[in-house]
Amino acid sequence: MTKLGQWLCGLALLGSAWAALALAPPGLQPPAPLRQALLPLPVYLLVAFGCYSLATVGYRVATFNDCEEAAAELQEHIKAARADLRRRGLRL
């Protein structure tokens, strides 16, 4: 199954469970406090996921390694490379 397929199945499952409980006709309804929490749940989850995403990406950007030594080392290597290549007859 494709990832899209997995998402659609998952959403369909959760969606129907939510609809069954939150939008049930009188008589089959769960107790009032549960219903009050259930109704806005999808929006809450969306917002929570949005916050999680921002926090995660923010954290990862902040902790993105800056390879200062790698850059310096590369400059050294470039110097050595050019000197050696010139010795071996490379005309740049």
Added chain:
Amino acid sequence: RVSVLLPTYNERDNLPLVVWLLVRTFSDSGIDFEIIIIDDGSPDGTQEVAQQLEKIYGSDKILLRPRARKLGLGTAYIHGMKYATGNFIVIMDADLSHHPKFIPEFIRKQKEGNFDIVSGTRYKGNGGVYGWDLKRKLISRGANFLTQVLLRPGASDLTGSFRLYRKEVLQKLMEKCVSKGYVFQMEMIVRARQLGFTIGEVPISFVDRVYGESKLGGNEIVSFLKGLLTLFATT
């Protein structure tokens, strides 16, 4: 034996440096190697430099297999692989953003877990980048996050292009992959997982372009998103 595939386009300044570093890395670590340079008709004299390198290091180590025009990365790999005699293939950028010193680490990692693919990652361990401003880092991390959420690929760096493949594995993957650009690198990993191949990771440092122009703009972002959604819907 390792075959390094180096697709080049206008890399006249960087090519000799990359080749020098590769030769030194391999001779220092005693690994048998060959370097296959696939130049797509560069107008800046890259091929001329490549011919000089072939004379200096020998045509058994430097294989020139150019093409007439710019035909794209995927086909460059396919073209280069035809001439590869190694049992491992390393793909990397020829612009010095990937340092050959990591290749022995890739090989060590491959032996450690008998992996089919070893992927260099900028996002884990002490991997990282140099020369990226905040905007670039944000785009990179944001795109990677989106990719992780949608594709759950089991690898931390999907758009990276510094990797070691078993030759048969790369051949198999090249048959199946159809995308272009960054998405092509992503598709390789996703398909590899689909086919049950194992992937190991090694942190690498990515030093952004020393000479020449980098290739990331609005167009790239749009085509990345299109490609990501395509992979999402088809794999």
